[in-house]
Amino acid sequence: MEINIPKQSVNQLKKSLDNFKLTDAIELSTNEAQTRKFLIEPFFEMLNYVSNDLIPEYNADFGERISQKIDYAIILNKKDTILIEAKKQNSKLTDKEAGQLNGYFNNTKNSKIAVLTNGIEYRFYSDVLDPNVIDGKPFFIFNLSKYVDKDLDTLIKFDKRYILVKEIIQTAQESVFVEDFESALFKELTAPTKDLLKIIHRNMNFKTKFNEDTQVKMISLINSSLLKSLYDKKVIAETNSNSLGVVTTELEIQAYHTIRTLLIQDKKIPNERLGYKDFKSFLNIGIDDNSKKVICKLVFSDSKMKMIIENNEYTLEHIDDVLKHKKELINRTLALVE
Known part of the structure; x- marks a missing residue:
């Protein structure tokens, strides 16, 4: 009633x-x-x-x-x-x-x-x-x-x-169902499985080879368009709950999942051990949520984007520029997972 x-x-x-x-x-x-x-x-x-x-x-x-x-x-x-x-x-x-x-x-x-x-x-x-x-x-x-x-x-x-x-x-x-659904959807779309990407690719009229470059482009498109409304909700939630003012930006999320997609192409790298930790001025991508196992550091500002792998610093013009450093990222990750 x-x-x-x-x-x-x-x-x-x-x-x-x-x-x-x-x-x-x-x-x-x-x-x-x-x-x-x-x-x-x-x-x-x-x-x-x-x-x-x-x-x-x-x-x-x-x-x-x-x-x-x-x-x-x-x-x-x-x-x-x-x-x-x-x-x-x-x-x-x-x-x-x-x-x-x-x-x-x-x-x-x-x-x-x-x-x-x-x-x-x-x-x-x-x-x-x-x-x-x-x-x-x-x-x-x-x-x-x-x-x-x-x-x-x-x-x-x-x-x-x-x-x-x-x-x-x-x-x-x-309320809990909707929040849980949106959280699960956000997680799935920001880190889409290869099977999901295959389904989407199979239903596209524009046919291309389903290779690594195609997967990276698809993930980038998903992150930049379909996730916009969910991302906005996530930012609001983080802003309301985080007194330190740490908010993971959309570009940082895109970069993380682009790098993650590159890394899991190597079967020796366990998907479930990859993650990120956001700080006020940078974001660490690493293994096992361990501060001593940092694969790379992302330092993004309004004017420039930088990626640091150990002591090597690279300027990124676009998120896809991380592809240029695939080998170094994989080698660094393999050294940390052993």
Whole structure:
């Protein structure tokens, strides 16, 4: 059953959030207890949960000898339970920290939603991928200091008057499916297998020999056109999640997969051991994600592209220029895989 949420309710939620004196609340929240009082509890009040709805220090039964308490629980219709783990307002939230919710989640009857929050950011988790195990990533994140109308359309679904856990879980499943599909598609198209390239080549009207040069051109075309929208999403995700400002550029991705295609032509080079590590000013292509096993370094800027193999530095006019250094790249890789 889907509830039709009035637009007026969304507008009222927006008004409440806009009127909330966030700066004052942050200044008052110098520890976890104050974070709960001045940030977390008012947030749930704006979603129409009264004080009696938020059960503090909720007991999560870990067995006869072990009993642990989670900061809050909300029990809906005497059945579905939402677990809330609170942190101090200036605490940095990571998905690793959400791992501690697993124990509570596993041992709390009818728990399907868990929230990790520092009073500013609210991360909503479920068990979409593996029953009774918190997913590695939240299916929804709401930030009091920066939100858009689309976020409000999702947040209102957690309002006490409208919340339907089954519907929220279904939406979470769809979100995880789409994200996983796009990730898998991105991975497949940025590193297409030879079989996939053969299928595409077989369906082309313009017939050429299916040789190494053809494969490199096909990969370059895939990277430059079909991946554009997926790449844009990836950049946005990296920008939002990476505080160091490291964003892998489209050219770097093209160069990596062009080099990778060259290398795996040699059967002695295992495909699964190749990878890259991006840094703020350069990208390393290497073996086994080992900093001591770097095949080459790519240094790309707006004005020039350079590839460094050991102590040899080469300027690239185009990505395809890496073909000129195929032998050196393969020899370097073979030396590292042994």
